Amino acid sequence: MAKTYDCLFKLLLIGDSGVGKTSILFRFSEDAFNISFISTIGIDFKIRTIDLDGKKVKLQIWDTAGQERFRTITTAYYRGSMGIMLVYDVTNEKSFENIKNWIRNIEENASADVEKMILGNKCDLDAKRQVSKERGEQLAVEYQIKFVETSAKDSLNVEYAFYTLARDIKAKMEKKQEASNPPGGRSGAHQLKANEQQRKPTSWLSRCSVL
Amino acid sequence: MTNATIQEIEGIDDYWGPAFRSVYEGEGGHEAFVQQLDERIQQHDKEIEKLCNFYYQGFIDSIRELLQVRSHAEELHAEISNVDANVKESTESLCTRAEELIRARRVELNIASTIEKMELCLPLLTTYSKLKSQVEAKRYYPALKTLEQLEHVLLPRVGPYKWCAQISADIPRLRQAIQDASMADLRDFLENIRTLSPQVGAMALVQTQDMLGRSLANIVKNKKENPLQSIESSGPQCPHELVDFSPLHRCLHIHTVLGAKNDFVQYYRAQRKQQARLVLIPSSGNLHDSIQSMKSYLNAVLGFFILEEHLLTTGAGLVSKDWLLDTWSMSVTKVASTLRTNTSLITDPTLMLSIKRQIVLFINALKCYGLPTDPLPLLLQEMAEHYTEVLMQRWVGIFRDILDNASFSPIEVKNQEEYDAVMDTFPCDGDEMETQPFPRKFPFSSLVPAVYVQVKEFIYAWLKYSAGLGLGGGRRAAAARHSASLLLSRSFTGCLSALFRRPLPLMQLVQIIVDTQYLEDATSFLYEFISNITGSELVTTQAAGSMFQAARDDAEKQICDNLEKKVDEFLDLENYDWLLVEPSGQASSFVTDMLSYLSGVLTSLEQLPERARVAAVRAATNRIATRLRNLLLDPGVRQVSSGALYQLDLDVIQCEQFAAGEPVPGLREGELLEHFASLRQLLDLITGWDWSSYLHDIGIEGGKYALVTPRDAATLLEKLKEAEQKSSVFSVLKKNERDRRKLLDTVLKQLKQLQNQDG
Numbered sequence: 015m016a017k018t019y020d021c022l023f024k025l026l027l028i029g030d031s032g033v034g035k036t037s038i039l040f041r042f043s044e045d046a047f048n049i050s051f052i053s054t055i056g057i058d059f060k061i062r063t064i065d066l067d068g069k070k071v072k073l074q075i076w077d078t079a080g081q082e083r084f085r086t087i088t089t090a091y092y093r094g095s096m097g098i099m100l101v102y103d104v105t106n107e108k109s110f111e112n113i114k115n116w117i118r119n120i121e122e123n124a125s126a127d128v129e130k131m132i133l134g135n136k137c138d139l140d141a142k143r144q145v146s147k148e149r150g151e152q153l154a155v156e157y158q159i160k161f162v163e164t165s166a167k168d169s170l171n172v173e174y175a176f177y178t179l180a181r182d183i184k185a186k187m188e189k190k191q192e193a194s195n196p197p198g199g200r201s202g203a204h205q206l207k208a209n210e211q212q213r214k215p216t217s218w219l220s221r222c223s224v225l
Numbered sequence: 226m227t228n229a230t231i232q233e234i235e236g237i238d239d240y241w242g243p244a245f246r247s248v249y250e251g252e253g254g255h256e257a258f259v260q261q262l263d264e265r266i267q268q269h270d271k272e273i274e275k276l277c278n279f280y281y282q283g284f285i286d287s288i289r290e291l292l293q294v295r296s297h298a299e300e301l302h303a304e305i306s307n308v309d310a311n312v313k314e315s316t317e318s319l320c321t322r323a324e325e326l327i328r329a330r331r332v333e334l335n336i337a338s339t340i341e342k343m344e345l346c347l348p349l350l351t352t353y354s355k356l357k358s359q360v361e362a363k364r365y366y367p368a369l370k371t372l373e374q375l376e377h378v379l380l381p382r383v384g385p386y387k388w389c390a391q392i393s394a395d396i397p398r399l400r401q402a403i404q405d406a407s408m409a410d411l412r413d414f415l416e417n418i419r420t421l422s423p424q425v426g427a428m429a430l431v432q433t434q435d436m437l438g439r440s441l442a443n444i445v446k447n448k449k450e451n452p453l454q455s456i457e458s459s460g461p462q463c464p465h466e467l468v469d470f471s472p473l474h475r476c477l478h479i480h481t482v483l484g485a486k487n488d489f490v491q492y493y494r495a496q497r498k499q500q501a502r503l504v505l506i507p508s509s510g511n512l513h514d515s516i517q518s519m520k521s522y523l524n525a526v527l528g529f530f531i532l533e534e535h536l537l538t539t540g541a542g543l544v545s546k547d548w549l550l551d552t553w554s555m556s557v558t559k560v561a562s563t564l565r566t567n568t569s570l571i572t573d574p575t576l577m578l579s580i581k582r583q584i585v586l587f588i589n590a591l592k593c594y595g596l597p598t599d600p601l602p603l604l605l606q607e608m609a610e611h612y613t614e615v616l617m618q619r620w621v622g623i624f625r626d627i628l629d630n631a632s633f634s635p636i637e638v639k640n641q642e643e644y645d646a647v648m649d650t651f652p653c654d655g656d657e658m659e660t661q662p663f664p665r666k667f668p669f670s671s672l673v674p675a676v677y678v679q680v681k682e683f684i685y686a687w688l689k690y691s692a693g694l695g696l697g698g699g700r701r702a703a704a705a706r707h708s709a710s711l712l713l714s715r716s717f718t719g720c721l722s723a724l725f726r727r728p729l730p731l732m733q734l735v736q737i738i739v740d741t742q743y744l745e746d747a748t749s750f751l752y753e754f755i756s757n758i759t760g761s762e763l764v765t766t767q768a769a770g771s772m773f774q775a776a777r778d779d780a781e782k783q784i785c786d787n788l789e790k791k792v793d794e795f796l797d798l799e800n801y802d803w804l805l806v807e808p809s810g811q812a813s814s815f816v817t818d819m820l821s822y823l824s825g826v827l828t829s830l831e832q833l834p835e836r837a838r839v840a841a842v843r844a845a846t847n848r849i850a851t852r853l854r855n856l857l858l859d860p861g862v863r864q865v866s867s868g869a870l871y872q873l874d875l876d877v878i879q880c881e882q883f884a885a886g887e888p889v890p891g892l893r894e895g896e897l898l899e900h901f902a903s904l905r906q907l908l909d910l911i912t913g914w915d916w917s918s919y920l921h922d923i924g925i926e927g928g929k930y931a932l933v934t935p936r937d938a939a940t941l942l943e944k945l946k947e948a949e950q951k952s953s954v955f956s957v958l959k960k961n962e963r964d965r966r967k968l969l970d971t972v973l974k975q976l977k978q979l980q981n982q983d984g
């Protein structure tokens with residue numbers, strides 16, 4: 015049977031409640047936007063296949079609840095993630111300040127080589143803005159994390175953000191592969207297998223029973 | 226002898242014959258007789274002489290006297306002539322005077338008779354001039370009376386004068402002129418009441434309104450507030466007083482006098498009927514645009530008939546009861562149908578209410594004026610249905626808003642204040658919660674109180690319509706209950722269904738199911754609320770419980786679909802290496818991810834009714850089993866190594882462990898495992914290489930591999946064979962491997978045979 019994809023990346027969205035994580039994911043997976051706020055309960059995921067340099071990359075994106083009470087459930091998902099989006103709301107100072115806490119969370123719970131990206135969402139709401147783009151960039155530079163301002167509503171930079179993160183993961187993975195495998199003669203299936211092995215050390219299935 | 230004869234002759238005057246004969250025949254002859262005659266003559270002469278002698282003197286005297294008389298006579302004659310002349314002279318002037326007198330007398334007589342005649346004419350003339358001036362002053366009725374008098378009393382009394390004839394000839398013309406003029410007046414009147422009747426109707430409606438709102442308290446209040454007003458009410462007291470009917474009555478009188486009363490009545494009725502038709506067509510076209518146009522329409526109609534009714538009661542025969550009722554019944558049907566068409570287009574409940582209020586007022590006013598109200602009450606009922614529809618439409622919008630903005634997460638309250646706010650809006654059992662520390666969490670979402678409040682609002686709005694319809698509290702309450710349940714079971718459920726049309730997050734669905742349960746439980750409170758505001762007895766018997774069943778079913782189905790979809794998404798991530806040589810000994814990552822995700826989800830479904838959770842877990846498990854089984858039998862996969870088979874077996878075992886762990890309560894023991902049974906048997910058969918038992922037991926019910934069809938067994942076996950051939954293509958087979966290959970071929974052959982038998 016022909017495989018429907020070449021690699022699978024597990025991504026995670028974190029950030030304070032209401033910053034627009036679900037909206038960003040909804041925009042990315044369904045290309046739609048909903049003005050009403052339905053706070054996420056626990057965890058959910060969406061899958062979208064993207065084309066990255068001729069490779070079919072399946073993104074399984076986990077959307078976590080921002081509310082404090084779900085923290086234990088959601089942190090369990092850090093471990094298996096290959097990329098994490100840190101989202102804040104440019105109209106909400108507090109959500110921006112909390113990014114540091116979220117980064118600490120990642121450091122404590124995710125694998126060390128996880129790719130990260132900071133998103134300053136709701137940049138369409140210029141009138142209500144509390145966090146300037148410069149401050150966002152400043153923070154990103156401090157942590158050496160990529161940064162982009164997005165708008166789920168106006169569909170601004172959402173695609174870009176996911177593609178960038180996916181591309182970075184892919185690049186990192188290929189670099190690792192090159193380090194462990196001598197170059198040349200890799201078939202698709204072979205690579206998949208390599209991916210599988212790649213993933214296994216960081217796999218979180220052993221934790222599943224704990225969940 | 227001779228002597229005798231003479232004597233005879235002397236004695237006899239005639240018939241002397243015999244005497245003469247005797248003379249002739251006698252003795253002595255005729256000589257003797259002549260002698261005797263002579264003697265006789267002498268004798269007579271002597272006697273004459275003697276006589277003369279005797280009278281001579283007298284004669285002379287007489288002559289003398291005569292002569293004297295003669296002179297006297299002459300004197301007399303002169304005198305008489307004189308007198309005669311005198312008389313003649315004096316009578317001549319007398320005669321002329323007499324004649325003058327006669328003439329004067331005649332003039333006098335003539336004058337008298339002329340005056341007499343003139344006196345007869347005079348009233349005629351004055352009357353005639355009066356008539357003229359009356360006509361000029363448009364006082365037609367007196368004019369006609371005058372005309373009458375003129376014609377029948379005065380004219381006959383006066384002779385046949387030429388001018389009389391002229392007047393006589395004038396009379397019909399005048400009469401016609403009066404009739405025409407009065408007709409013109411009638412037209413003015415008709416025109417006038419056409420413009421006035423809306424005011425009449427408006428006033429009547431205001432009065433009816435006042436009357437309906439009349440209560441002792443109100444009257445006292447009004448008196449207190451405007452003590453003067455009641456005294457100085459100088460305007461018209463009754464609506465019909467707005468109209469001056471005198472032109473009409475005058476016209477009627479005139480026509481009565483003219484003997485054309487019937488014609489007039491007919492004309493009047495025809496005109497009014499025509500006007501009625503105009504009144505019945507709404508002037509502003511669309512009555513549903515504003516209450517104002519509706520008001521003016523009803524005012525006009527009511528005013529029209531109030532005036533007619535007034536004419537009926539004031540007699541005069543202009544309007545008969547039959548005619549009025551006839552016209553009315555024609556009109557009221559038209560009114561009803563006009564109102565029906567116009568109201569059926571209204572989508573604004575407030576407008577509906579105002580219109581209803583107007584119609585109720587209209588009906589009450591009609592009752593006051595003794596006009597039958599049918600079919601208007603029926604119309605009100607129809608409108609009630611439409612109103613309910615309109616309200617429901619509006620509330621659909623409200624519900625949609627609520628649902629659109631709903632968070633579908635349980636209400637969390639941080640302090641007593643917030644807690645009380647929820648408890649105030651929604652009746653629920655707080656006993657358990659009272660003891661909990663803040664923040665407290667309600668089991669339902671904010672949707673529940675919001676919808677509950679809106680249903681109450683709906684009931685308020687709904688009852689507004691039935692107010693003033695004269696329905697009893699019990700009937701109103703029953704209808705209100707009906708409408709409220711209809712609102713929930715139809716409108717709200719409809720909105721929920723619409724919600725389900727797009728895929729919803731699982732938790733949202735769960736909350737919806739929980740919320741509907743709470744809403745359903747709250748119906749009894751709604752009924753209590755209804756009985757309180759309608760002042761009717763509380764009805765406790767209710768057929769609730771199924772109100773949102775459809776929505777719940779939808780939600781449950783969506784939950785199942787949702788879970789199945791998630792399972793599919795996980796299984797789409799499957800990337801088996803079907804030629805795997807050495808299994809890692811660990812389950813595939815997509816399977817463990819999936820199972821942990823599912824157990825997480827199922828835990829969070831805790832608030833769901835058991836039935837729904839069981840259905841959800843069944844659906845998910847079944848989907849996993851089916852998908853895994855299909856994976857194995859997928860014709861696209863040509864080869865399956867035993868390594869791959871073991872990997873899959875390991876994954877299935879994970880799933881079976883999950884199923885055996887009874888992830889939700891309420892399941893039959895081992896129930897979920899049954900979904901994996903056929904897959905399990907297939908895997909056991911192949912991995913256990915237990916072909917003899919399989920072929921032996923085939924067709925036996927309850928056998929160890931009863932769920933494995935020869936076809937599936939063959940399919941999988943083929944794949945295994947393909948894989949083994951591939952891996953050993955260059956190597957030399959060992960003896961037992963050759964035997965195994967041989968057995969495999971035999972089994973395949975047998976399975977094919979079995980397939981053919983079945984097929």
Ligand SMILES: Nc1nc2c(ncn2[C@@H]2O[C@H](COP(=O)(O)OP(=O)(O)OP(=O)(O)O)[C@@H](O)[C@H]2O)c(=O)[nH]1
Binds near residue numbers: 053137
């Ligand atoms: N104007 C604007 N509003 C947005 C944007 N993104 C999200 N929102 C709104 O912000 C609110 C919160 O969005 P969500 O995506 O549900 O927030 P979340 O981060 O998933 O919140 P939790 O699930 O509680 O963690 C919603 O009302 C969205 O409509 C955006 O880019 N612009």
Ligand SMILES: [Mg+2]
Binds near residue numbers: 037052053077
């Ligand atoms: Mg969310």
